[in-house]
Amino acid sequence: MIQGTTSDAGKTTLVAALCRLLARRGVRVAPFKPQNMALNSAVTIDGGEIGRAQALQAYACGIPAHTDLNPVLLKPSSDRASQVIIHGKAVRDLDARGYHRYKPQAMLAVLESYDRLRAGYQAVLVEGAGSPAEINLREGDIANMGFAERVDCPVILVADIDRGGVFAHLVGTVDVLAPSEQARIVGFVINRFRGDPALLEPGLRWLEARTGKPVLGVLPYLHGLFLDAEDALPSTAGSATPDALRIIAPAFGRISNATDMDALRLNEHVDFRFVGAGHAVPPADLIVLPGSKSVRADLQWLRQHGWDRAILRHLRYGGKLIGICGGLQILGRRIHDPLGLEGLAGSSDGLGLLDFETTLHPDKQLRVVQGQLLLGARAAVSGYEIHMGVTTGPALARATVQLDDGRLDGAMSEDGQIFASYLHGLFDRPEASRALLAWASPGHAAATGAVDLAQRRATDLERLTDAVEAHLDLDLLARWLPLGATPTASARP
Incomplete structure (x- = not known):
């Protein structure tokens, strides 16, 4: 499971890249997001609705998007209420308190989908939502550590260094977790790094000594990367000609x-x-x-x-x-x-x-x-x-x-x-x-x-996957993922 210190830390892109990395090596792999809150959605092969990010990850795996990949989707209709979509179908609109009471029922849908994926695939890559450090949401959690604890899943924690404060994000997140949740984290990934990696090395060694957990890799900032956005509007416009x-x-x-x-x-x-x-x-x-x-x-x-x-x-x-x-x-x-x-x-x-x-x-x-x-x-x-x-x-x-x-x-x-x-x-x-x-x-x-949006998506997904393959410690990742096979040219789209 990939969890993040914040929203937009890089969970979606890391899961997509790892999905593609495994698919290149001939592994039957599926993405999974237990609970998603997003207004960008996609229609699935079985006639349902899931978060668009999970459709992207399914594409990375080379499988059709279906509702088991995102069994719970919340689509905000106001600042206080959301449409609740279970297994691809809208079932009701609930405010935050109402959804909190509904979570046990939602968890049943999550576990049903997860069990089906585990039975059908060699690997399942799970994406968390937001941050596991959101203390007010811990009770009845089905999106982060609550799910990981329920299914006994190892967790990689990713943080965005481009925002600043990356070491505080990682150490602070670990510190507020329960001891069993802390033990579940098997390593860190630092995302969107610009500059000389040697300058980061003292911080990495300090982080590993402070937490007792390895840094699995530092991913570079990839300029101009295009992948389908989960929810947020793009913060910058593209580069246009003067007579655009x-x-x-x-x-x-x-x-x-x-x-x-x-x-x-x-x-x-x-x-x-x-x-x-x-x-x-x-x-x-x-x-x-x-x-x-x-x-x-x-x-x-x-x-x-x-x-x-x-x-x-x-x-x-x-x-x-x-x-x-x-x-x-x-x-x-x-x-x-x-x-x-x-x-x-x-x-x-x-x-x-x-x-x-x-x-x-x-x-x-x-x-x-x-x-x-x-x-x-x-x-x-x-x-x-x-x-x-x-x-x-x-x-x-x-x-x-x-x-x-x-x-x-x-x-x-x-x-x-x-x-x-x-x-x-x-x-x-x-x-x-x-x-x-x-x-x-x-x-x-x-x-x-x-x-050609499809071609741009395919090209940038391969570019992202190449970067992840080059900058993550695959020997360490092989403890939890079936990375033993080598990629073949035919595995690339």
């Missing part, structure tokens, strides 16, 4: 599946940025309204921060607008939540830019889909649907996507300025990205520079 296509997206309070923008961020001919609360809406060629876990609340957020007026001004000056999933719903006339599935029951006026209405239903629609964009010369598109809304209205007669299962998806405005779709992953395939960017700005270089 300007694309912006509002950073809603409950933005979901923000990974839809990854192919835009990585396109050197696109100046993409998320615009958060308190920031003026800048001029842009294209505005993208992303997915949302609480559509009516995020619609209110848009109005509070002046986006409704900015969008109308943008359209008056000929700008283009895309709405994805929750963004599609916001573009319509009304959004109805009669059962209070995403907050207080009721209805809200949408932006009224497309003639349809959306009603939220308790049965979430989860599909992996393929099709073609209905933009001139048809371009292949693939992705997934995750939504509780059912949308109806005349605007849907001008669909934007023809799906391979025979359904039509989305809507285009009569003037051709607004494109809406339920499909996450619109920009992931280069041919679809080219078509959408050419629609947004005919003749712009951004269309020809479309990124």
Whole structure:
């Protein structure tokens, strides 16, 4: 099990790299995250929903993503409540106290999935959540040491040196754990190191003497590494050319599946940025309204921060607008939540830019889909649907996507300025990205520079795995992982 001293310490990337390292050596390996809290999710082969990071790790293993890899997923719908997803299906919405009472039942689901994985794979690499040092969450813990103790699993603790204070993070985390939990930690990994490793050596020796535990490796900072983000929005924009296509997206309070923008961020001919609360809406060629876990609340957020007026001004000056999933719903006339599935029951006026209405239903629609964009010369598109809304209205007669299962998806405005779709992953395939960017700005270089996101993911995963293989003590790791085999060329994608 890989646990971290903090969120974003490197748990997800280390598990992904170790998964790929084992898969290269012919080991049947699976990732596992008992409990995840994330708004970036993925649809699985068995028709469920898991954290997107576990889908990435499954790809690293060379196996299809399925719900056993992340049996408990929490999707925050407010600052106090989350949708609880068990084995891929939404079962209820609970606040923190309610979920604390529900944890014993959640643990049963966790153990069921873990037992199935142990029976089917030679190795299972478990990812913790947050930090095991969160004392207020220790009782009934199913995500970190509570799980490790229950299944008798050795733990590697990873810390991010780029944040500073790495030795305090590691020693402090160990010190607040119970003696049995301390004994379970078999070593440390220091992540994202820049500079001369020799300068770090005295600290490493002190850490080992202070804790009695080995440092398994120091991983270098890998500039420009792209892997699917578990939850957080990227903190920096990509490097864009001076004449780049300007694309912006509002950073809603409950933005979901923000990974839809990854192919835009990585396109050197696109100046993409998320615009958060308190920031003026800048001029842009294209505005993208992303997915949302609480559509009516995020619609209110848009109005509070002046986006409704900015969008109308943008359209008056000929700008283009895309709405994805929750963004599609916001573009319509009304959004109805009669059962209070995403907050207080009721209805809200949408932006009224497309003639349809959306009603939220308790049965979430989860599909992996393929099709073609209905933009001139048809371009292949693939992705997934995750939504509780059912949308109806005349605007849907001008669909934007023809799906391979025979359904039509989305809507285009009569003037051709607004494109809406339920499909996450619109920009992931280069041919679809080219078509959408050419629609947004005919003749712009951004269309020809479309990124092949699948190829970029594969390349960067191999780069990460090479770094882990070079900088971790594989002889020590072989005490707990089946690393004896040697990699073969055929194991690489």
